[in-house]
Amino acid sequence: MNIPFYISLLLAGLHAVAHGELPPNHHNGHDPNEAKYHMHHRGEAIACLKLVPNNADFAFQFFKEVTLEAPNKNIFFSPVSISTAFAMLALGARSATQTQILEGLAFNLTEIQEKEIHEGFHNLIHMLTHPENGVQLNMGNAIFLTEKLKPLKKFLDDAKALYQMEAFTTDFNNPTEAQKQINDYIERKTHGKITHLVKDMDPQTVMLLASFVFFKGNWEKPFKPEHTEEREFFVDAETTVKVPMMHQTGRFDFYFDKELSCTVVRLHYNGSATAFLVLPAKGKMKQLEQTLVKEVIQEWSDHLFQRLLRLYFPKFSISGSYEIRNTLSKMGIVDVFTDRADLSGITGAPELKVSKVFHNAALDVDERGTEAAAATAAEIVTFSLPPTIEFNHPFLMLIFDRDTNSTLFIGKIVNPTIAS
Template sequence: MKITFYLSLLLAGFHTVAHTQLPPSDHSGHDPNDPKHHIHHGGEAIACLKLVPSNADFAFQLFREVTQEAPNKNIFFSPVSISSAFAMLALGARSATQSQILEGLAFNITEIQEEEIHEGFQNLIHMLNHPEGGVQLNMGNAIFVTEKLKLLKKFSDDAKALYQLEAFTTDFNKPTEAEKQINDYIERKTHGKITNLVKDMDPQTVMLLASFVFFKGSWEKPFKPELTEEREFFVDAETTVKVPMMHQMGRFDFYFDEDLSCTVVRLHYNGSATAFLVLPGKGKMKRLEQTLDKETIQKWSDHLFQSSMNLYFPRFSISGSYEISNTLRKMGIVDVFTNQADLSGITGTSELKVSKVVHKACLDVDEKGTEAAAATAVEIMPVALPPTIEFSHPFLMLIFDRDTNSTLFIGKIVNPTITS
């Protein structure tokens, strides 16, 4: 019988921001796909950029699967947290188990070598942990192992070098103590945002892998709290809730996608963070969910233009907690959850399989973020009142990292008054 290998994926707290990237029409004037844009990272971005198409395909495929499983619920998760954890798991996987993991992460292993994938993730994690000013971003991995098992030196050395892995000895025979050790670690790494990630642990567990990402930042143009007012949010045809609606009048990056009947607004944060706020026309959310992909994001980015508007956007906090083993099975990652699993590159024994994959993410959006900028800018507004765009029914929020072209977070907000 296979020993249980409990794999837990953790995503960290996200406070008013997520780090960001988008394709060329970035307000800084840089083309993020231009390697010169990344000279300060010593050319690391070139390795990162090889991951971009596959990581984006994985992110949107996972989004489609999760939305099908929970069509009328808030969704918030970090694709890059999940993909980096499974890429690290592939380091210790062998034969079909390894190829299923890499192909499930949307890599074409005839076009990109395994070594290039790991090198790309190494550089991605390093760059995300050293963002440009204005944001706080931490990403990493930890493995908790019973004393009876020893990690193979090659796996331990490679995982530390490539994925910044920290390893800890844990007594899973004392599940309450084990849970506290793991949860305390994650809570500390996510600055208190993610708590109680692990609960009701199987005492047969011999190993647990945790992956986390934490982001904290502030809007480039903060909303004024005194302008926030309660307004109606239309959850569906029968349900209306009151939400604190932030308000700002100014010039914003804007695009209306006629094909998908959705309004796109891009907001910037201090540093290199950007959020795409996507408001589909009523009744159009399902089509948007089913067709959203990296080409759509690129089209939006290329067509954004500055437009004056009255923007209303809710202040809210949501979290998502998922057990995604079945979702990943649908995406082709099958053997690792069965007795056919070959994870012999981790400990030298083939008696390991993954029992559970837990992912938890949080999002807080408010007027300021963590800091208000000291500088003051005065915008000259036209005499005629600009159009009003109000996020008063379900919408998407996508957060990107410009330096690494990574989709850090994907959210679907159906009801901003429900926190989990």
């Protein structure tokens, strides 16, 4: 009988919230150390590129599965967090268990070697968490182990080197103390955003693997709080709620996708993060959910153009907590959750299986950010009112890192007044 352990995937996302904490970086090109940095940066980017299409395929396949399971609910998750945690787990997996994990993460093992996958994730983590990004984005992994469980030195060394993993000894026989240790660690790493992730811990747990992402960004063009006003949001045909709606008039990256009947507006954060706000026509959300793939995002990117708009976008906070074992099983990651699991690369013997997989996500969107140096009114030269785009019914929000083309977060906001 395999011994169970839990995987918790943790995410705290704070968007457009702090004034001037991380100003955009400007390079003058005269520092030789800076030149060395950029050469190294390019090398890492090339290594990451091999992962980009696979990580994107996994992200949108996972999104499809989650929307099928919860068709009328808010959704918010970090595909890069899930991919990273399971790629790290694959370090300790063997035989069919390892193959299923990597193929479930959308890797074609005839085209990419396992070593390349791990090196790619190592470079991805480093690039995403590098302070030159201009946003605060912290990724990390931790393993909590019972004292009796002795992991192989090679697994610990590789996980630390490739995935920045920290290891802790935990007394799971004392569930209250174990929960406190893990929750305190997560609260610290997510800057207080996630405080009680682990509850009702099974005393039979021998290992808990945690992955977290924390994001904090400033809008490149912040909204002015005095322009925020309460307006209606149409959840469905029967439900209307009042939401604080942010407002801004200016030139935005815009595209209308006729085939999918949706409006796309792109907003930038200071640094390398970008948000795609996608508003399907009423009744077209399901079609959009099931046809969303990386090629669609690429088409939007290719066709965006600057347009003068009156933009209304809700100010909201949502969070999502998911037990994603069944979702991953539908995507082909099966054996690791059963007595057929072979995680002998962790302990030297195939005596472990994953019993539960938790993913916790949180998102705050508000007006604040670094103050714009120039008024946007200078861009507006018109006597008639520009077109109005109002995100006043269910929409998608996708957040990408431009340096690595990584899908950081995917959200579906059905009701912005419901926090979870």
